Amino acid sequence: MQINQLAQRTGVSTRALRHYDQRGLLASQRLPNGYRDFPEHSVEQVRRVRLLLDVGLDLSAVALLLPCFADDGRLTGCDRARERLVGQIREIDRSIETMRTTRAMLADELARWDQHDSRSGGH
């Protein structure tokens, strides 16, 4: 399929897709006219790329991990890749905690603001 369709089916911009493709994350081929031609499983692939990016990895890390999800047999270095993912999960948990704390502090800040506001008569 062409890039536009892949974009629609994944919800990812064509710009991003070209970016991923350029970094070698999408294994696309070219039609005689130079247009990119993506195989069906690119949809799944893109989903995975987004997922990995969303958990905080960067493209180079994603590139290292992707092959490990291949349907055909294992590849070297995937156990370390797994460790990496597990580590990322912990990272996320920490992030969530941090966000909670931050959120709480902001709420406090707002409360104090309101107090000051009422003491000084508000506006």
Next chain:
Amino acid sequence: MQINQLAQRTGVSTRALRHYDQRGLLASQRLPNGYRDFPEHSVEQVRRVRLLLDVGLDLSAVALLLPCFADDGRLTGCDRARERLVGQIREIDRSIETMRTTRAMLADELARWDQHDSRSGGH
């Protein structure tokens, strides 16, 4: 105090402090030799800047909000600023939800990976 001390007391890099200062968020003065001279309350100020940045605002937004925390009287536009902060809190809540979901999906991905691994004998 000088920039290095402020950095130590806030845990923020001097580079970042200079950045904030340049954007007009820190109200520093200059010593005759050109060195930046920060007042005591800069410590608190920096804390607040970091807090606001951490909740997802960018520096320009922080710049608009900071004056509203001033100890001396109210300023114009602060009610809208407040709305903004409240909105940010909701944003954070959504972010946390998203992270949770993402985390869950990643965990699933890992589980499937493991299944595949054991079915194919692992390595």
Next chain:
DNA sequence: GAAACCGTAACGGAGCGTAACGGTTA
């Protein structure tokens, strides 16, 4: 020929990290 798609090249941007180069002060 217009509309809709595709391609590459390249600048922009947010928030600093990281030199690189030089004056100041203890």
Next chain:
DNA sequence: CTAACCGTTACGCTCCGTTACGGTTT
């Protein structure tokens, strides 16, 4: 003289958004 600070450019980095320019397909 040196070590420790401080200052000002200014480029690097990440992940694309956004032109800008041009060919292709319908």
